[in-house]
Every structure is written in C-alpha cells, then in structure tokens.
Amino acid sequence: xTGLAGAGADPLPLTLVALLAAGYLLxxxxxxxxxxxxxxxxxxxxxxxxALAFGPLAGGSADPRVHVAQHLLLGMVAPLGxxxxxxxxxxxxxxxxxxxxxxxxxxxxxxxxxxxxxATAALLATGxxxxxxxxxxxxxxxxxxxxxxxxxxxxxxxxxxxxxxVAGPDPAPRRAGPAMxxxxxxxxxxxxxxxxxxxxxxxxxxxxxLADRDVAALRSAARLMWYGGDVAELLLAAxxxxxxxxxxxxxxxxxxxxxxxVSRTVKPSAxxxxxxxxxxx
Amino acid sequence: MSGGRAVGGGPSRLRAVDRRASALxxxxxxxxxxxxxxxxxxxxxxxxxHFYDRSTPAVGLLSDGLLHAAELLAxxxxxxxxxxxxxxxxxAPRAAWGGFLLGAGAFQVFDGVVDHKVLRLHQIRxxxxxxxxxxxxxxxxxxxxxxxxxxxxxxxPGTTSG
Numbered sequence: 049x050t051g052l053a054g055a056g057a058d059p060l061p062l063t064l065v066a067l068l069a070a071g072y073l074l075x076x077x078x079x080x081x082x083x084x085x086x087x088x089x090x091x092x093x094x095x096x097x098x099a100l101a102f103g104p105l106a107g108g109s110a111d112p113r114v115h116v117a118q119h120l121l122l123g124m125v126a127p128l129g130x131x132x133x134x135x136x137x138x139x140x141x142x143x144x145x146x147x148x149x150x151x152x153x154x155x156x157x158x159x160x161x162x163x164x165x166x167a168t169a170a171l172l173a174t175g176x177x178x179x180x181x182x183x184x185x186x187x188x189x190x191x192x193x194x195x196x197x198x199x200x201x202x203x204x205x206x207x208x209x210x211x212x213x214v215a216g217p218d219p220a221p222r223r224a225g226p227a228m229x230x231x232x233x234x235x236x237x238x239x240x241x242x243x244x245x246x247x248x249x250x251x252x253x254x255x256x257x258l259a260d261r262d263v264a265a266l267r268s269a270a271r272l273m274w275y276g277g278d279v280a281e282l283l284l285a286a287x288x289x290x291x292x293x294x295x296x297x298x299x300x301x302x303x304x305x306x307x308x309x310v311s312r313t314v315k316p317s318a319x320x321x322x323x324x325x326x327x328x329x
Numbered sequence: 330m331s332g333g334r335a336v337g338g339g340p341s342r343l344r345a346v347d348r349r350a351s352a353l354x355x356x357x358x359x360x361x362x363x364x365x366x367x368x369x370x371x372x373x374x375x376x377x378x379h380f381y382d383r384s385t386p387a388v389g390l391l392s393d394g395l396l397h398a399a400e401l402l403a404x405x406x407x408x409x410x411x412x413x414x415x416x417x418x419x420x421a422p423r424a425a426w427g428g429f430l431l432g433a434g435a436f437q438v439f440d441g442v443v444d445h446k447v448l449r450l451h452q453i454r455x456x457x458x459x460x461x462x463x464x465x466x467x468x469x470x471x472x473x474x475x476x477x478x479x480x481x482x483x484x485x486p487g488t489t490s491g
Binding site: 230233 | 401402405413
C-alpha cells in the first residue's frame with residue numbers, strides 16, 4: 049500500500065477537469081437558444097466532485113476508506129452530475145455541421161447501442177468494481193500508478209455511461225424502456241450492496257494480496273461503500289423518476305391541448321392550453 | 330398527505346379521483362418509510378441491529394441487498410408517483426392513507442417473519458430474550474395492516490370523500 053504514498057495530487061487529472069469545465073462554459077456562451085442553467089450547475093458540480101476526488105483525496109493515503117470515497121465520487125456521484133449536464137446535446141447545438149454529423153454517426157453506431165444499454169453499462173460499472181476488489185487487481189493498482197489511473201478512468205467512464213443510460217437527458221437512440229432501466233438500476237444497486245457486505249464479511253482475506261492489512265479499516269471502508277452506494281442510488285433514482293415526472297407532465301399537458309404526444313418542440317400557446325394545475329404543485 | 334386542494338386548478342375541469350393508484354402509490358411509500366425508519370432507528374440510532382450478523386447465510390446477503398435496493402427505489406418512485414397524482418388532481422386522500430398503513434404494516438410483518446426468522450438476516454436486539462421484541466414488532470405490523478385495511482375499505486366509492 050506504499051507505492052503511491054508521497055506521490056501527492058497529480059496535476060494532470062486536475063488540469064483535464066478544469067478544461068472540461070471551461071470547455072462546457074465556453075460552449076454555453078456560444079449557444080444562442082439559451083441553455084438551461086440547471087444543466088450548467090449540474091455539469092460544474094460534477095467537475096467539482098471530480099476535482100475533489102483527484103485533488104485532496106488523491107494524496108496517496110493508504111487508508112482504504114479514502115480509496116472507497118474516491119471510487120464512490122469518481123464512479124457514481126460525479127458521472128451523474130456530468131450526465132445531467134447533457135454535454136452531447138450542448139455539443140450538437142454549438143458545433144459546426146461536420147462535427148455534428150460525426151457525433152450523430154457515433155450515436156447511431158451499433159456498438160454504441162450495445163455499450164450504452166443499461167445492462168452492459170451496469171455490468172461494466174458494478175461488475176468492474178467487483179472484479180477489481182475480488183481479485184489481486186486492487187493490490188496491483190496500489191503498486192502501479194498507471195494501472196491506478198487506468199482503473200479510475202474506467203470507473204468514471206463506466207459510471208458516466210450508466211448514468212446516461214438510466215437517466216441522462218442526452219439523446220440515446222434505441223434507449224431501453226423505463227421498466228428495463230429501473231430494473232437494471234435495482235440490480236446494479238443490489239449488486240453494489242451485496243459486494244460491500246461481502247467485503248465486510250471477508251475483510252480478513254479480501255481484497256487479496258494486500259501487503260499490510262488493517263482489517264478494522266477495511267471493515268469501515270466496506271461500510272462506507274454500502275452507505276455511499278445508497279446515496280448514489282437515491283440520487284440516480286431521483287434523476288430517473290424526475291425525468292419521468294417531467295415527460296409525463298408534458299404529455300398530459302399536450303393531451304389537454306389536443307396536440308400530438310411525441311413532439312418536443314411544439315409549445316402550446318393557445319389560451320385554452322394554459323393548464324394552470326401543472327404549476328400549482 | 331391531505332392533497333385534496335390540488336384539484337382547484339382548472340375551473341371547469343372535473344376529474345375523477347383514482348383510488349387504486351392513490352392506494353398503491355402511498356402503499357409503496359409506506360413500505361419504504363418503515364424500511365427507512367427500521368434502518369435509521371434500529372441500525373443507526375439505537376445500534377441494536379448489527380450491520381452484518383455472522384449467522385447470515387449467502388442467500389440472506391443476496392436477498393438483503395436486493396430488498397434494500399428495492400426499498401430505496403420504491404421510496405423515490407413512490408414519491409414521484411404520488412406527486413404526479415396530486416398534480417393531476419386525481420389523488421384520493423383516504424385511499425392513500427389506507428394504502429400507506431397497509432404498506433407499512435405489510436413490510437413490518439414481512440420483516441419480522443421473513444427477514445428475522447426465516448432468512449435470519451439479523452435479530453432485533455442481541456444479548457436479551459428475543460420473544461417480547463419479536464411479538465411486539467410482528468403484532469405492531471399486524472395492527473397497522475388491519476387499520477390500513479379498515480381505512481381502505483371505508484374509502485370505497487359510495488362512502489363520503491374518497
């Protein structure tokens with residue numbers, strides 16, 4: 049557990065996070081149609097969580113609780129903030145036509161549909177975490193900084209795809225239905241909880257191959273993983289159901305005005321369409 | 330949960346209340362609220378339950394994880410469903426109360442019988458005679474169930490104020 053001690057916070061990830069935040073804000077200023085402030089706030093919050101995970105928490109501490117906190121923030125909390133920022137929608141709005149065509153082509157690509165299916169994403173995110181923690185990979189990453197960074201990138205990427213697949217406002221061609229998404233969220237959260245308790249129960253031997261094993265610290269790390277997973281599930285579930293609530297509200301309102309149910313652009317303006325009850329809650 | 334005034338939005342709009350959806354949405358909230366109270370009061374505040382009990386078998390660990398994840402999902406989903414019923418003005422308050430009590434009681438009985446006794450996930454308290462605790466928890470759940478059924482029964486169409 050000493051390989052990274054003294055390495056301190058790496059400036060490279062922090063620079064990348066700053067670029068992510070700056071690039072997004074630049075794109076927002078170029079969007080003439082007016083970008084919803086909540087999305088910018090969500091993106092910046094995601095970037096702030098990333099900075100927390102890569103900065104203060106990446107100080108090379110050998111404490112497994114710090115590692116768990118880092119994994120939770122990188123793989124579950126930050127990705128949700130970033131996904132709710134709808135970066136692909138923003139890109140499609142402000143990028144020049146060739147870039148937009150390229151993005152659309154990627155979104156239509158079949159491999160992406162497979163990758164962005166909630167089940168695949170959950171398998172990569174929660175399954176990936178299980179593979180790391182139940183095999184000597186965790187101990188190896190303690191010694192090898194490149195493997196360590198690679199795993200962090202994997203947590204972030206898999207967490208992002210999962211949040212996007214379950215709740216993300218960004219377009220997803222052939223998006224799985226709500227029942228499938230809720231079911232996968234349930235499965236992933238359950239898997240995370242079971243993994244955490246399993247690690248708690250077997251803290252004397254898992255994760256395998258650790259040089260100096262502090263069983264009490266590993267137990268409290270597993271507890272943190274369990275409760276942190278709860279918070280992440282609550283946040284993702286709130287994003288998922290809030291999206292449902294919004295969609296349903298728009299559909300009901302449209303039906304009240306006799307408009308087609310699917311169009312996203314038509315804004316009811318006739319007086320009889322001003323359904324006051326939509327706002328009285 | 331007195332959501333009756335949400336109907337006041339549309340002047341000429343007369344909506345029928347949806348008793349079934351009201352009872353179901355509130356029932357889901359009831360299940361999740363008792364589960365959350367159980368977690369917060371007995372695990373965190375009193376420290377009676379153990380996070381992990383050595384006698385917990387593997388199947389218990391798995392079902393515990395699934396149930397716990399489902400409770401959290403139900404809590405959030407139930408509240409959004411309830412909010413949607415309220416916003417559309419179709420919430421039936423009495424049916425909702427009935428559903429809430431029924432859900433709360435059903436969870437408590439299930440927790441007392443299946444989680445504690447059948448799966449043996451954990452016990453209510455350690456180092457004390459268990460019987461009074463078990464009887465209190467399961468009987469309390471049964472009383473809630475009964476009360477919920479009575480309230481729900483009185484919320485039927487034909488009786489006053491859904």
